[in-house]
Amino acid sequence: MVNAPHVAHPLQTPVKTGETLGRIGSLEVRMARNFYEVKKAQRLRYQVFYQEMSAIADAHTLATRRDADPFDDYCDHLLVVDHASMKRNKLGRLKPEIVGTYRILRQEIADRHSGFYTAGEYDVQSLVDANSGKRFMELGRSCVLKPYRNKKTVELLWHGIWAYVLRHKIDVMLGCASIESTNPDAIAGQLAFLHHNARAPEEWRVRAVEDRYVEMNRMPAEEINAKEALRALPPLVKGYLRLGAFIGDGAVIDHQFGTTDVLIIMPVSELNTRYVNYYGADASRYSSEQPA
Template sequence: MKYRNRRQKRGQMKGSDKQPQRGGARRFTPIGKRPVTGNRWIPGLRSPTGRILPAARAAAAPTLGQIGSLEVRLARSWREIKIAQQLRYHVFYEEMSAVADAQTLATRRDSDSFDNFCDHLLVLDHDIKVKTNALGRKKPQIVGTYRLLRQEVAEMHGGFYTADEFDMQPLLDRKPDLNFMELGRSCVLKPYRNKRTMELLWHGIWAYVLMNKIDAMIGCASLEGTDPNRLALPLSFLHHNFLAPEEWRVRALGERYTEMNRIPKDELDGRAALHALPPLIKGYLRLGAMIGDGAVIDHQFGTVDALIIMPVSELNPRYVNYYGADASRHKA
C-alpha cells in the first residue's frame, strides 16, 4: 500500500492529543477548526522544518522483532525517515512507473506532509553498514519500510489519506467503537524481497497493532498500470471473491470510481487471476483481507488502487498463531 504527494499543498497541519470519544460517530474536524492542545513530545528531536518528532519515534523505540541480522522497529530519527523516503523513491520512481514532480526529482526522496506524523516501520540489516552522512558513523542499512497511521493521529491532522480515493466516513460512522489504522508506502529493496523480510515486516505490524489496540487495518493496494481493461482479470477476481460485506464496505469516491466487475464470475480463470495479482495483495488476502467497492486510477504512480480492509477479529487464525498472540515469535 502506498500514499501520495497530493496533500503536500495542505502545508503543515497542527494537531492535539485529545482522545476521540468512543460510542459515537466521529468525524474529522476540518483543518483550521481543530483545537490545539499539548502533545507528547521528545525535546530536541526535530525535523528539518523544525517539527518535533512524536514520542513513538523516540530513540527508545524498541526492537519489535529479529531474524538473524535483520531487525524490525520504528524509525528513531528524522535521518532514518529520510533514508526510508530515499528507499521509497528508488522503488516507486526508479523501478516502477511513478512520475516525479520537480521537488521529488530534486530531493530524490518520496515524501509528503504525512511523513511528519506517521510512524515509520523499518527493517534493517545489521550485516551491512552504510554511512548516512559524510561525518557520521556507519549504521545498519534500511532495506524495507511501511508507513503506519493510527486513527487518533489521523483525526489530529485532517484524516486518513485513503479518504482522497475512498469514502471512508460511512465505515467510521458504522464502527464508532473501533480503532482503525492505515497502512501505506510499503516497499523493500529488491535483494530483500523474500519471505524473511516480509515476515519481519508483518511481525512488526502485528506487534504495533497489539501495542496500540488496533481493531482494523485499511489502506490502498496497487496493481501496476492505469488501464482497468488490461487489469480486468485481477480486478474482477477481487470483486467477485473478496468484496467486503455491507457492514465493512467502502466505496470509491464518485468522481474517481472505476468499475472492478469487468468479467462475469463464471468466465473467470481463477488460477490466471491469482497469478496476475501482486504478491502484496495475495499476502493481504491470505491474512483475511476484504476489498472495497470500486477501484481508483492513480496516474501519478501509474497504478489502479483497490481498498484493503482487514478487521483484526477476522484475521486468519493461522497468522495470529504463527506470530503469537503476544507477537513473540521473532521477539529479540
C-alpha cells in the same frame, strides 16, 4: 474465511520511537528513531516507486530523490534494517541499511491532522463513523529493496505490524494496495477476481469516491481464469488476502504512481487464525529476546 479468536491485547504499552519489534538473523524490524531515518525510508520509497516502478516525479521529488508528502511528518514509520549491510551516513558513521518500510497512521493522529491518506480515494470516514467504538489504523507506502523481497523480510514487516496492532489496541487496519497499470481493461481479470472473491461484506464495504470510481466487476465470475488472475496479483495483495483481508467497492486509478488502487480492509477479529497463531497472540515469534 476462518475467524480469529478474540485477541485480548496482552501488550499494554504503546510502541516507542526506535523500539525493536523483532529480529531474524541480521534483519531487525523496528520503528524509525528520528527524521534522518524517515528520510532514508523516503529515499527507499523513491528508489522503488520512481526508479523501479513507473511513478511520475515532480521537480521537488526529482531534486530531493525522496518520496515524501505532508503525512510523513506525523505518521509512524516501521523499518526493516540489515545489520550485515552497513552504510556511512553524512557524518561518516556506519549505520545499518534500511531495506523495507511501512507507513502507519493511527486514527487518533489522523483526526488531529488531515484525516487518512486513503480518504482521497475512498469514503473511509463512513466506515469509521459506523464503527465509533473501534480503533482504526492506516497502512501505506509499503516497499522492500529488491534483493530483500523474500519471505524473511515480509514476515518481519508483518511481525512488526502485528506487535504495533496489539500494543495500540487496533481493531481495524485499512489502506490502499496497488496493481501496476492505469488501464483497468488490461488488469480486468485481477479486478474481477477480487470483486467476485474478496469483496467486503456490506458492514465493512467502502466505496471509492464518486469522481474516481472504476468498476471492478469487469467480467462474469465464470469467465475468470482464477489461477491466472491470482498469479498475476501483486505479492502484497496476495499476502493481504491470505491474512483474511476484504476488498472495497471500486478501484481508483493513481496516475502519479502509474497504478490502479484497491482498498484493503482488515478487521482484526476477521484475521485468519493461522496467521494470528503463527506470529503469536502476543507477537512473540520473532521477538528480540528469542534466538534468531
